[in-house]
Amino acid sequence: MKTQNSSSKRTFSLMILFCIGMLLPANAQNLSGKEIVKKADDLMRGKSNYAEVEMEIIRPTWTRTLRFKSWAKGDDYSLVYITYPQREKGQRFLKRDREMWNYVPSIDRMIKIPPSMMMQSWMGSDLTNDDLVNAASILEDYDQTVLRTENLRGSECYVINMIPHEEAPVVWGKVVTWISKNDFITLRNEYYDEAGVLVNEEILDETEDAGDRTIPTRFTMIPADKEGHKTIMKFQNIEFGVDINDSFFSIQNMKRMR
Amino acid sequence: MRYLSLIIFLIISIQLKAQIKADGYLGTMPTWYYLDQMDENLWENVVHNRLNLSYDFSPSLIGVLQFRNQLIIGETIREIPGYVALIDSDQGLVDMTYNLATGNNAVLNMTIDRLWLDFYLGKLQIRAGRQRINWGQAMVWNPNDIFNAYSFFDFDYPERPGIDGVRLQLYTGMASQVEGVFKIDNEHQKTIAMRYRFNAGRYDWQVLGGRLNDSDWTAGLGWSGHIGDAGFYGEGTLLIPDGDNENETIIASTGLDYTFKNSLLLRSEFLYSSNLPNSVGGFTDFLAGQASIRNLSVSKYSVFAMAQYPITPLFTGSMNAMAFPGTNAWYLGPSFEYSLKPNLYLTTFINLFFNKNDTTGISTDFQGLLRLKWFF
Numbered sequence: 309m310k311t312q313n314s315s316s317k318r319t320f321s322l323m324i325l326f327c328i329g330m331l332l333p334a335n336a337q338n339l340s341g342k343e344i345v346k347k348a349d350d351l352m353r354g355k356s357n358y359a360e361v362e363m364e365i366i367r368p369t370w371t372r373t374l375r376f377k378s379w380a381k382g383d384d385y386s387l388v389y390i391t392y393p394q395r396e397k398g399q400r401f402l403k404r405d406r407e408m409w410n411y412v413p414s415i416d417r418m419i420k421i422p423p424s425m426m427m428q429s430w431m432g433s434d435l436t437n438d439d440l441v442n443a444a445s446i447l448e449d450y451d452q453t454v455l456r457t458e459n460l461r462g463s464e465c466y467v468i469n470m471i472p473h474e475e476a477p478v479v480w481g482k483v484v485t486w487i488s489k490n491d492f493i494t495l496r497n498e499y500y501d502e503a504g505v506l507v508n509e510e511i512l513d514e515t516e517d518a519g520d521r522t523i524p525t526r527f528t529m530i531p532a533d534k535e536g537h538k539t540i541m542k543f544q545n546i547e548f549g550v551d552i553n554d555s556f557f558s559i560q561n562m563k564r565m566r
Numbered sequence: 567m568r569y570l571s572l573i574i575f576l577i578i579s580i581q582l583k584a585q586i587k588a589d590g591y592l593g594t595m596p597t598w599y600y601l602d603q604m605d606e607n608l609w610e611n612v613v614h615n616r617l618n619l620s621y622d623f624s625p626s627l628i629g630v631l632q633f634r635n636q637l638i639i640g641e642t643i644r645e646i647p648g649y650v651a652l653i654d655s656d657q658g659l660v661d662m663t664y665n666l667a668t669g670n671n672a673v674l675n676m677t678i679d680r681l682w683l684d685f686y687l688g689k690l691q692i693r694a695g696r697q698r699i700n701w702g703q704a705m706v707w708n709p710n711d712i713f714n715a716y717s718f719f720d721f722d723y724p725e726r727p728g729i730d731g732v733r734l735q736l737y738t739g740m741a742s743q744v745e746g747v748f749k750i751d752n753e754h755q756k757t758i759a760m761r762y763r764f765n766a767g768r769y770d771w772q773v774l775g776g777r778l779n780d781s782d783w784t785a786g787l788g789w790s791g792h793i794g795d796a797g798f799y800g801e802g803t804l805l806i807p808d809g810d811n812e813n814e815t816i817i818a819s820t821g822l823d824y825t826f827k828n829s830l831l832l833r834s835e836f837l838y839s840s841n842l843p844n845s846v847g848g849f850t851d852f853l854a855g856q857a858s859i860r861n862l863s864v865s866k867y868s869v870f871a872m873a874q875y876p877i878t879p880l881f882t883g884s885m886n887a888m889a890f891p892g893t894n895a896w897y898l899g900p901s902f903e904y905s906l907k908p909n910l911y912l913t914t915f916i917n918l919f920f921n922k923n924d925t926t927g928i929s930t931d932f933q934g935l936l937r938l939k940w941f942f
Binding site: 365370372373393394395397404406407409414415416417418419420421422423424425428554555557558559560564566 | 587589591618622628686689691697698699700702724725726737739740741742743765768769770790791792794795796797798799823824825826829831879880905908909911941942
């Protein structure tokens, strides 16, 4: 139960990774698993991006909504501004390199977030603090191999098996991902535990234009063995290639932003 | 002519960028006290509303007004001498605390605790008016928080009162700033202090110094960092009073916290206050709240431990405990919070204070609270 919970949190870091990036010219012939995943990762990540995100946590007896705005530049800089729920509205999270701060304007307090707290659930959601501002690398932390190609929802896809490295900060035993052959869009992920049992399936859909590229904007995570549990993350407004100065990711701007 | 064009420019920019923001909360909190030494049972209910308003005159000029309204009904109003006057007292230069109506068992109070203008001039930010200045780095006891010393037990006022003054912040780097503050209080006592906050070796550091309430020289040091994956933080403040007969005071706290992958949070903190006695008189001091870093706790040594765990995303339990080494006093405080609906939270706090000393014998004081709070 606990493992799956934190597993689903890790999945979100992958989700975020998948949704943040630059369409490279597609060359579909004889690509390695790693090259295919790199193209999909580049597509979703980009050099810099801005997004407005709504996350819905759905359980059999309740649902909760979280909303935030996020700015990111490369792997190093990220700034998140919470807009909902009301109690947490206005809180900001800044990540610079490997350090992270939380600023709470109502009490004029800046808190430096220690590494262990990065793994804590963010506001009771399926996201961790780390997921919110950072992500483990699906390129560096996994070995990728092409299993087969098959048709999924009308798109011809590579099906790629990803096995995490021994020391990687990853809770999964393996991840299987479906990436479309012609535009390198990730359409589906399956997350397995170390015993090879399916834990979560993730559906990526609602493909839309987002600035200079086309990407899926809705990510639905469905735990395999929990009836009525679901988490949906919807990118309502996402822009790639926006020009963000490094100084945007400063203590001054974190405190000043409205 | 230049002024005229400046005014026209200001008006245009106001009209273009004008933006009002408003939010706040409304809560009701019945509280029950059992005070052992007086053998007294008291209850009260506080209906508490807060409104936060801000107005963007322009991107570089922002105005903020925040106030709280409290309707307090209960035996505490009648039984505790000076309680109504305490509610009406304002520590700021300008009295912005009003008891709008007072009865035998009830008081309706309104307090403006934030009223400021923010000016942004490049890397300089000037904030003038009533504001919260929070220089704390620790989580429970904040010796560096010389402007708004925090009482851990005032659960229903996380924002804390504001001070009246002017604050200059100069951002010297991506994660560093120099700050200067001038504060004046209701007795016209002045505080002038500076702080330099910077980041080095993956730690945040701060050094501060100044003159406190026209009566003490002060210097302080604080840090936030980590040992391994655990958070490690602390603060220390030295107070040197003017009077020849008064002693220097050292107040220092340090703490560790660790969050497990399942979101279980463990935290421990230690406080040393050289001015405080090695015995505990009563815990009523705690409940009344503190206004000075000299009284962050009740005895010379204080140890805090806490465990917090989200049982479900909607339901969080936590347990706080304090010990006061050298005395026979303890504090225990379990609390639970449940999110009934989006933006609606039900919280229980229980505070148990145990004490044993030669003069008063064994005493057990109790405070129980139930709070329903809606954020809008």
